[in-house]
Structures are given as C-alpha cells and as structure tokens.
Amino acid sequence: MRGQMNEPRLPLSVWSLALAMGVGMSGATIAVRVGAEFGAVLSGTKALATYPTGFQVIAVMFGGLIFSRLMAKFGRKPILMVGLSFGVLSGSVGILAAFFQQYWILFPAHLCLGLYLSSIALLRFTAADQVTGALSANALSLTLFGGVLAAFVGPGFVFAANIISPAQYYGVSYGFIGLVALIVWLLIYFTPIKKNSETLESEQEIEIPQYMTYNYIVGVITGAVGYCVMALLMTGAALHMQDMNLNDGAHAGHFGPNVRTFAIMWHVVAMFAPMLILPRIASFMGLKRLMVMGAALLVVACGIGLLPSSPSQMFVALIILGFGWAATYGPGGIVVKQEVPDAARFAAQGRNEFTVSFFTGIGTIGAGPALAYLGWEAMNLAALVLVIALLPLLFFLRLSSGGGAIHVTKS
Numbered sequence: 001m002r003g004q005m006n007e008p009r010l011p012l013s014v015w016s017l018a019l020a021m022g023v024g025m026s027g028a029t030i031a032v033r034v035g036a037e038f039g040a041v042l043s044g045t046k047a048l049a050t051y052p053t054g055f056q057v058i059a060v061m062f063g064g065l066i067f068s069r070l071m072a073k074f075g076r077k078p079i080l081m082v083g084l085s086f087g088v089l090s091g092s093v094g095i096l097a098a099f100f101q102q103y104w105i106l107f108p109a110h111l112c113l114g115l116y117l118s119s120i121a122l123l124r125f126t127a128a129d130q131v132t133g134a135l136s137a138n139a140l141s142l143t144l145f146g147g148v149l150a151a152f153v154g155p156g157f158v159f160a161a162n163i164i165s166p167a168q169y170y171g172v173s174y175g176f177i178g179l180v181a182l183i184v185w186l187l188i189y190f191t192p193i194k195k196n197s198e199t200l201e202s203e204q205e206i207e208i209p210q211y212m213t214y215n216y217i218v219g220v221i222t223g224a225v226g227y228c229v230m231a232l233l234m235t236g237a238a239l240h241m242q243d244m245n246l247n248d249g250a251h252a253g254h255f256g257p258n259v260r261t262f263a264i265m266w267h268v269v270a271m272f273a274p275m276l277i278l279p280r281i282a283s284f285m286g287l288k289r290l291m292v293m294g295a296a297l298l299v300v301a302c303g304i305g306l307l308p309s310s311p312s313q314m315f316v317a318l319i320i321l322g323f324g325w326a327a328t329y330g331p332g333g334i335v336v337k338q339e340v341p342d343a344a345r346f347a348a349q350g351r352n353e354f355t356v357s358f359f360t361g362i363g364t365i366g367a368g369p370a371l372a373y374l375g376w377e378a379m380n381l382a383a384l385v386l387v388i389a390l391l392p393l394l395f396f397l398r399l400s401s402g403g404g405a406i407h408v409t410k411s
Contacts, residue, residue, distance in 0.1 A: 016191040017127040024120040024184040027177045029154030038170045042103035047372040052106035059114025064353025072346035073155020075113030075194045083119025084185045086112040098171030127219030155265040189228040222330025224359035229383045230325040231363030239339030270322025294327025305380030
C-alpha cells in the first residue's frame with residue numbers, strides 16, 4: 001500500500017527544462033509571426049520572404065545533428081549553454097537588420113536563431129534522460145507541453161513591440177528574441193542536469209541497423225511530415241492573412257497585425273496544450289492509433305484550407321493544424337525514444353532532428369514561393385498529398401505493448 005502511494009515523480013530539473021522549453025520556444029513564435037513579414041517588407045516581394053527563415057531551418061537541421069554528437073562527448077549542459085547563446089546573438093543581429101533596413105542581414109540573424117532553436121529542441125530529450133523507464137515519456141511530453149507558454153509569451157512580446165514602437169515594430173520584436181534567449185540561458189545555467197552515463201565510444205558499439213528499424217524510421221518520418229505540413233501552412237497562413245488584409249476586397253482590414261498575432265497564438269496553444277495528456281492518450285489508444293488520428297487531423301486542416309478563405313475558416317484550420325501536429329510530432333518522438341538503445345540515443349536523436357528539420361525546411365522555405373506562384377489553395381492541396389502518402393507507412397507499423405500503448409506514471 002505504501003509503495004502505491006509513493007509513486008515516482010518527475011524531478012525538479014524536468015520541470016525546469018519544461019519551463020525553459022516553453023520560454024525558449026517563444027523566440028520561434030516571435031520569428032514565425034514577424035520573420036516572413038519582415039522578409040517581404042525588406043525584399044519587396046513575397047517570393048523572397050521566407051528565404052531568411054529557410055536559413056534558420058537549415059541551421060536547426062545541422063545544429064541538431066552536430067550538438068547531439070557533441071553532447072555525447074562533452075555532456076548535455078555545456079553544449080546547451082553554447083547553443084543557447086546563439087539566440088542572444090540572433091536578436092542582436094535582427095535589430096541591426098531593422099536599423100539598417102537591409103534584407104541580407106536577416107540571413108545571419110535567422111542562421112543564429114536556428115542554432116539556438118536546435119538546442120531548444122534537444123531539451124525534450126535532455127528531460128527524458130533525467131529519469132528512467134515509464135517516466136521518460138512523461139518527461140518528454142511535459143517538456144513539449146511547456147511550449148504552451150510560447151503561445152502566450154511570444155505573441156505577448158509582439159503585441160508589446162507594436163505598442164513600444166510601431167515604427168520599429170520588427171526591430172523591437174527581434175530584441176525580444178534576444179531577451180528570451182538570455183532568460184533561457186540563465187535558467188539552464190542554474191538547472192542541475194545529469195551527466196552522460198555513456199560516452200561516444202560506447203555509442204559507436206551500437207551498429208546503426210540495431211536501431212534503424214522500421215518503427216524508428218516511421219516514427220521519425222511521422223514527426224517530420226507533421227512538422228513539414230505545419231511549417232508550410234503556418235508560415236503561409238501568416239503571409240496569406242497579411243495579403244488578404246491588404247488586397248482582398250471582402251476582408252481588407254480584417255487581418256491586422258493584432259488579429260494575425262491572435263490567430264498564431266491559438267494555433268501554438270493547440271500545438272502544445274495536448275502534450276500534457278499525450279502519454280495518457282497514448283496509453284489508452286496506443287501510439288499507432290494516435291499517430292493515425294494526428295494524420296487525419298492534418299487532412300481535415302488541409303481540407304478546410306481548400307475552402308474559400310475567411311477569418312473564421314483561417315482560425316479553425318490553424319487550430320486543427322496545431323492538434324494534428326501534436327498527435328504526429330509528439331508520438332513520433334516517443335517512438336524514437338522507445339526504439340533506440342540508451343547507448344545509441346545521441347546518434348539516433350541527432351538523425352531524428354536532422355530529418356525533422358529537413359522536412360520543416362522544405363515547408364518553411366517553400367511557403368513564400370508556393371504562396372506567390374501557386375496560391376493558398378494549392379499549398380493546402382500539396383500538404384494534403386504529403387499526409388495521405390504517410391498513411392500507408394503507419395498502416396504497417398508494429399509497436400509492442402498492445403499496439404503502442406505506453407505505461408504512464410503519475411508525475
């Protein structure tokens with residue numbers, strides 16, 4: 001009886017990492033809200049709007065691969081401190097881009113932001129390493145749930161930037177990115193993080209085929225497709241709403257800066273809020289069914305995007321898109337964590353981050369040109385085809401424990 005009452009709980013370090021994840025992701029929500037818009041303003045065309053943010057995703061892609069390998073050799077915390085410092089640099093360079101009104105300066109600003117965000121993404125695996133057994137899924141999901149803070153903190157800073165200086169709206173927003181990164185850097189500095197129990201040499205003893213299983217590959221691809229579709233439509237939605245606000249006769253003036261910020265804010269809430277109960281949902285219905293449900297939600301979001309655009313239609317589509325991302329990216333990460341031996345986790349996690357970021361880059365970079373040359377409806381159709389292509393892979397997925405159910409321990 002006493003043993004049942006004293007169920008293991010998540011340590012304080014996991015809660016601190018979840019807080020860092022939530023605050024840190026605010027830099028991403030600020031960039032999503034203003035990055036493409038500012039790129040369009042400085043370049044003078046939507047076709048070039050997303051190339052700086054594309055550099056950001058490329059940096060996330062290689063940063064995750066490199067940082068995870070360095071963590072295997074030097075430990076997670078020292079490398080996190082280095083990676084997070086790039087966020088402060090990103091905000092500073094972004095201010096210079098706004099001050100000098102130079103499009104090309106946005107590229108190094110978003111390159112640094114990408115390196116920073118690759119470190120933020122690895123916080124979820126850092127949290128999972130602080131515990132053992134069933135608690136690892138709880139730790140991973142709690143850390144992702146911390147992203148709910150980003151839904152309010154990031155847009156809150158954008159609102160504040162518009163109040164502080166409408167003329168320097170973008171410059172102040174990038175300044176807030178630097179401030180957020182500094183807060184996270186200090187938070188991680190004072191958080192006790194376990195040192196690696198395995199070294200790079202012990203990791204090399206695990207041959208790639210031993211963890212490069214069908215389940216691992218599909219877990220990675222599911223998270224990657226979910227992120228690609230979300231990045232494509234979220235980035236495109238911000239530009240599309242701006243375009244409707246300026247040029248659409250029926251909705252001109254209906255999608256001002258605050259309305260666009262509000263829409264992105266609730267989209268991000270829909271992305272991260274389900275993470276808190278994700279392990280319990282997976283325990284009830286199984287990871288495989290949860291991933292299929294996530295793909296179905298993405299299909300619905302794309303279908304709504306094919307309808308004539310209106311304020312209510314955009315809001316509903318973005319919220320469902322957020323839920324679909326949560327039910328694909330979250331379970332995909334859990335599958336990766338469960339399928340990989342501990343000694344190979346750094347290499348496997350690095351490959352996961354590289355693949356997810358590659359797909360995310362396709363969505364982010366492609367949003368501007370696709371919207372400019374094809375239109376909003378064609379973007380949604382392309383995303384729909386990609387999600388449908390994922391479904392056969394999920395059909396052949398075979399997970400243990402009753403189809404992918406996981407044991408959940410109270411935290």
